[in-house]
Amino acid sequence: MDEFLKESNELFSLMQNIRRELHMYPEIDNKLYKTSELVESYLRNFNIKYKKYSNNGIIAEIGSKKDNIVALRADMDALEVFDLKDVPYKSKVEGYMHACGHDAHTAIQIGAAALLKKIEGELDGSVRLIFQPAEETYGGAKEMIEYGALEGVKSIIALHVDETIDTGKIGAKRGVVSAASNPFKIIVRGKGAHGAYPEDGVDSVYISAKIIDNLQGIISREIAAVNNAVITIGKINGGTALNAISSEVIMEGIIRTLGKDIREYCIDRVSNIVENTAKMYRGEAVFDFIEGYPSFENDELLFNLFKSIINEKNYAGFIEADKPSMGVEDFAYYAQKVPSLYYKLGCRNEKFGIINPSHGSYFDIDEKCLIIGCAVQSAFAYKLLKRE
The missing domain is CATH 3.40.630.10 (Zn peptidases)
Known part of the structure; x- marks a missing residue:
């Protein structure tokens, strides 16, 4: 032996x-x-x-x-x-x-x-x-x-x-x-209102849903199939009542990528999509990411x-x-x-x-x-x- x-x-x-x-x-x-x-x-x-x-x-x-x-x-x-x-x-x-x-x-x-x-x-x-x-x-x-x-x-x-x-x-x-990782937080801000009159408010929950949907387009339509990236929203918190339009939603997630170029691309695109999706629906959003493990x-x-x-x-x-x-x-x-x-x-x-x-x-x-x-x-x- x-x-x-x-x-x-x-x-x-x-x-x-x-x-x-x-x-x-x-x-x-x-x-x-x-x-x-x-x-x-x-x-x-x-x-x-x-x-x-x-x-x-x-x-x-x-x-x-x-x-x-x-x-x-x-x-x-x-x-x-x-x-x-x-x-x-x-x-x-x-x-x-x-x-x-x-x-x-x-x-x-x-x-x-x-x-x-x-x-x-x-x-x-x-x-x-x-x-x-x-x-x-x-x-x-x-x-x-x-x-x-x-x-x-x-x-x-x-x-x-x-x-x-x-x-x-x-x-x-x-x-x-x-992979590399970049944990992130997204704060979506709208305007609160009665649930019966959504036109009086800006629905941060609705905006958040659109952001989540749009982020997945980065993976499915902007990253080559032979490359590797994952964007996950793992935590959402927003709203105070079931019959009220929420004024704020906080989401947390993580970006995982292989390779420096894809990492930088994904961070830039997530930031862009978050900001502009919120604007599209009359709200605003802030994207804050952490420089995680490479x-x-x-x-x-x-x-x-x-x-x-x-x-x-x-x-x-x-x-x-x-x-x-x-x-x-x-x-x-x-x-x-x-x-x-x-x-x-x-x-x-x-x-x-x-x-x-x-x-x-x-x-x-x-x-x-x-x-x-x-x-x-x-x-x-x-x-x-x-x-x-």
Whole structure:
């Protein structure tokens, strides 16, 4: 058996215990007090130097050579989701749950830290371990970069568990991996009136319906079918009474795009359509958007090396994804700075009923995937240092 896989098997109980501890006591955003304390305790136990920051992020390093650094990133935050699973490690914090697998990412990273520390003398460089908060909220990656997480780093690697891929398989996408996002708010203003006399008012609900309809024309008639964009209105609030013309409606949504040009085009067109549709029906509207996570792509050289290592060492079956995801990931901020590789770690097991979607109340993982994740992260970092 490959040494990395052998060592990862021996670390399984450790990683399983860490993952379950985190799953029982999830924390969100950057309020990761118990989570970061747990990570610190293991780093101290392994005698790994680290620094903790005010956002509860942690940067640790294994190896003494600073001219050749590879980074591994693990996100640590949970979600505001109720855990409805009937398992011994069910969340004990009501309304919070590790519904996206970041508990597994953190456990794998700690396992990789233990493995790599054991062979520290064999490393042709250093491995930097980034334990990051707030991936699900404001993009903690940006803060970690500001703290110096990428100083001297030549490449960075991250994984994400995937419940659509069976345990024992790994998926990776050549080129563009993930979409960009732009959350937005639209405020539509009209004039209130009695519902029996709509001519006396300006109906903000009616205007909002027209805006929603017109926005979908961008996707169906202005974006080429071979390109990717999605515009979603997910929240609407307006009106005070069923028999009154509403004077104001507030809508919130998100634009998801692949590629900078399409992103800029969609933002410009949404703004234009919102403003002019409102004017057409005697109202006014304001469009306010947030510069969300950018799109990103896997480095070609890293992708080819990663694929060859997986196939050569037979850590897992390799699946080359043919389509990018319209989901977003703040790993994009790292990828903008240094060559990067982001891949999916299969955690699905139909035999044990582990089939439920992420961000849902029944999400779970086949914990055997922890072994594969630890072996792959460690081996890839080791090989990258040798290669560079």
